[in-house]
Amino acid sequence: MFKNRVFVISLAIVAAFVLAGVLDPAMLDRFSTALHSGIIAHFGWAYMLSGFFFLGFCVVLALSKYGDIKLGKDHEQPEYTYFGWFSMLFAAGMGIGLIFWGVAEPLSHFMDPPEYIDAQTGQAATFAMRYSFFHWGLHPWAIYIVMSLSIAYFSFRRGMPPLISSCFYPLLGNRIYGPFGHLIDILAVFATIFGIATSLGLGAMQINSGLEHLYGIPASDSATLVIILITTVLFMISAAVGLDKGIQTLSKTNIFLAFLLLLFMLGFGPTSYIFSVFTDTMGGYMGNILEMSLTVNPFLGYDWYKNWTLFYWAWWIAWSPFVGIFVARISRGRTIREFVSGALLVPTLLTFVWFSVFGGASLFLELEQGADIGLAVQEDVSTALFVVFDHFPGAMILSNVAILLLVVFFVTSADSATFVLGIMTSRGSPNPSLSKKLTWGITQSSVAAILLVSGGLAALQQMAIAAALPFTFVLLLMCYNLWKGLAAESGESLLKRY
Numbered sequence: 079m080f081k082n083r084v085f086v087i088s089l090a091i092v093a094a095f096v097l098a099g100v101l102d103p104a105m106l107d108r109f110s111t112a113l114h115s116g117i118i119a120h121f122g123w124a125y126m127l128s129g130f131f132f133l134g135f136c137v138v139l140a141l142s143k144y145g146d147i148k149l150g151k152d153h154e155q156p157e158y159t160y161f162g163w164f165s166m167l168f169a170a171g172m173g174i175g176l177i178f179w180g181v182a183e184p185l186s187h188f189m190d191p192p193e194y195i196d197a198q199t200g201q202a203a204t205f206a207m208r209y210s211f212f213h214w215g216l217h218p219w220a221i222y223i224v225m226s227l228s229i230a231y232f233s234f235r236r237g238m239p240p241l242i243s244s245c246f247y248p249l250l251g252n253r254i255y256g257p258f259g260h261l262i263d264i265l266a267v268f269a270t271i272f273g274i275a276t277s278l279g280l281g282a283m284q285i286n287s288g289l290e291h292l293y294g295i296p297a298s299d300s301a302t303l304v305i306i307l308i309t310t311v312l313f314m315i316s317a318a319v320g321l322d323k324g325i326q327t328l329s330k331t332n333i334f335l336a337f338l339l340l341l342f343m344l345g346f347g348p349t350s351y352i353f354s355v356f357t358d359t360m361g362g363y364m365g366n367i368l369e370m371s372l373t374v375n376p377f378l379g380y381d382w383y384k385n386w387t388l389f390y391w392a393w394w395i396a397w398s399p400f401v402g403i404f405v406a407r408i409s410r411g412r413t414i415r416e417f418v419s420g421a422l423l424v425p426t427l428l429t430f431v432w433f434s435v436f437g438g439a440s441l442f443l444e445l446e447q448g449a450d451i452g453l454a455v456q457e458d459v460s461t462a463l464f465v466v467f468d469h470f471p472g473a474m475i476l477s478n479v480a481i482l483l484l485v486v487f488f489v490t491s492a493d494s495a496t497f498v499l500g501i502m503t504s505r506g507s508p509n510p511s512l513s514k515k516l517t518w519g520i521t522q523s524s525v526a527a528i529l530l531v532s533g534g535l536a537a538l539q540q541m542a543i544a545a546a547l548p549f550t551f552v553l554l555l556m557c558y559n560l561w562k563g564l565a566a567e568s569g570e571s572l573l574k575r576y
């Protein structure tokens with residue numbers, strides 16, 4: 079296991095980081111703050127331009143002559159049903175973050191919009207829903223698609239290892255098997271660790287808040303660490319069971335529980351109001367997507383965009399190696415057009431419905447019923463969902479279901495990440511060893527715990543942004559390599575024909 083350079087070097091770098099966090103958490107906090115500030119000051123614009131480019135690239139690719147090319151050999155059929163595929167896509171790509179932010183994000187924007195919008199007004203509510211759609215809509219999935227499509231094409235179609243370095247074959251040739259390729263894969267491991275740590279930290283904090291809200295268990299660092307410890311044991315058991323039995327079963331369970339919660343809120347909530355929110359926000363989102371894609375308002379309200387939009391773009395990019403390899407693994411046998419349209423539209427539409435139901439219901443309570451949910455969210459965003467449930471019948475049951483959903487999403491995300499980190503550090507083996515998966519499972523939970531203790535949510539967000547920067551340029555180069563690879567295959571087909 080220790081002869082693998084990517085594994086050894088990646089583990090050493092992450093271990094050094096964890097050690098620094100244990101010995102001097104204040105220093106780690108200062109370091110992550112300084113790194114984050116520098117990156118946002120100098121490269122915030124790069125995240126916005128790149129996100130817009132990735133979306134355009136996916137649309138062009140799906141509509142191009144390459145859309146009929148299969149991610150696998152011509153005779154291969156998809157390994158998973160549409161339900162299984164979409165369930166795993168959704169669970170790995172959004173899952174735990176959506177539970178956390180479904181209520182919290184619209185209400186946060188409503189209470190604290192950019193300074194050119196008056197807070198707690200109808201205009202603020204419209205802005206809040208539109209930007210919730212924007213942050214969780216087409217752009218993040220386009221980022222994921224660029225990564226996963228590249229890996230799936232070069233590994234399943236071209237017979238190379240399912241590694242990010244394989245996607246650079248058109249540019250680097252056989253040098254992908256040397257130091258250049260190793261460097262790319264190490265960057266991918268680094269970005270994955272900090273991307274997943276952010277989500278796991280958020281999930282653990284919200285589980286803790288839910289337990290405090292329901293059972294009076296105090297929300298504290300020590301309680302959050304215990305939650306991380308327990309869920310780590312759970313996801314390592316799932317990792318040991320394997321992809322088909324573990325992740326797929328849990329993902330389907332997640333979707334079932336989330337669907338039940340969604341139907342309940344839609345039925346017992348302000349149904350007509352929710353549909354109006356969905357329709358209006360969808361119209362505003364589609365009509366303004368170009369402007370929102372490039373807006374950071376450097377003259378007025380830049381701080382808001384730094385704290386939200388730029389953070390999200392960095393978060394999606396940081397998480398793209400993990401989601402990319404995992405989604406590639408479950409998408410073998412689908413055509414490029416089917417893959418892009420399915421992964422871009424279906425999870426996005428589900429996300430919009432989720433935000434409309436939970437965000438719309440919470441804004442209804444705030445604007446029409448005079449409930450002080452917004453103040454509670456300002457005080458602690460992790461309690462938002464549970465505060466909203468208090469205004470519905472069966473609040474105790476709903477909150478318990480939400481906590482169960484969070485735990486299962488936590489386990490699924492961590493299990494998937496463990497699986498992917500195992501692939502990355504096993505020279506692309508589709509079935510990494512149990513010892514390697516357990517090593518990465520313990521490591522990623524340790525990073526989440528250290529970041530939480532050293533600086534809480536801010537430290538998690540800052541390190542996600544820092545880890546994403548080099549990967550932005552990696553993703554841009556992947557677009558070039560994928561297009562070049564597809565063009566080369568097209569040329570080879572013409573030569574065979576004539």
